[in-house]
Amino acid sequence: MKLQLLPSTFDENGAASARQHLSCFVIDECVAIDAGSLAMAASAAQKKQIRDVVLTHAHLDHIAGLPLFIDDLFATLDAPVRVHAVPHVIETLERDVFNWEIYPRFSELENANGAVMKYQPFEIGQEFSVKHLRLKSISVNHKVPSVGFVVSDGKTSVALSGDTAKTDEFWKILNQETNLSALLIECAFPDELEELAEVSHHLTPQTLRRELEKFNRKECLIYVINIKPMYRDEVVRQIEELKIENLQILEVGQIYEW
């Protein structure tokens, strides 16, 4: 399975910055998990192939690229972009984003070939198929209804936490997985902002360390994602100080294969 965290911003030379402002993971060049930078950073080949977008939750940094992605492709789509999300997220998108005020309600619009956007609701805890992948959604602990996923291609499984604070359900499900090659786990804030992390339902390096004690797949590779860009250097330093084997930062733009 191939996975790439798309870039969010670019440095003064136009190269992708290591800082992650937005969240969008492309799997096997054809399925997006979250759509933060989807319209802005997907390659031409990815834009051609991605017709399934799976959302963890409706926060802006996870959905910002979705309206623009559909807009950019509007005339050329010969099948609708399928947006997989829990009902609460779909209601939020329809009410607060695709409401004609912020952006057009694409779910009601058609091009010459038919519908351009279609919702595929799933319930928290449900398993479902997207292209060649099998996804299991898992409830996590964030400020709004949010899910993490175990994504399997039949050979390899990869888990993504999305945004979360401390949680038990996620670890319970992961500990039952037999083929887990990699775990992508959030760590948004540095330790000195633990209070802010707590009210906004995120992790810090120290709370991440305590969470990982619940994870019994010691051979699994662990990658840190969703670090707030303003605190990246501090969080990276504190994660290095944890000296946890197999724990590293997921690099923006790099294609990982497990």
Ligand SMILES: [Zn+2]
């Ligand atoms: Zn969030």
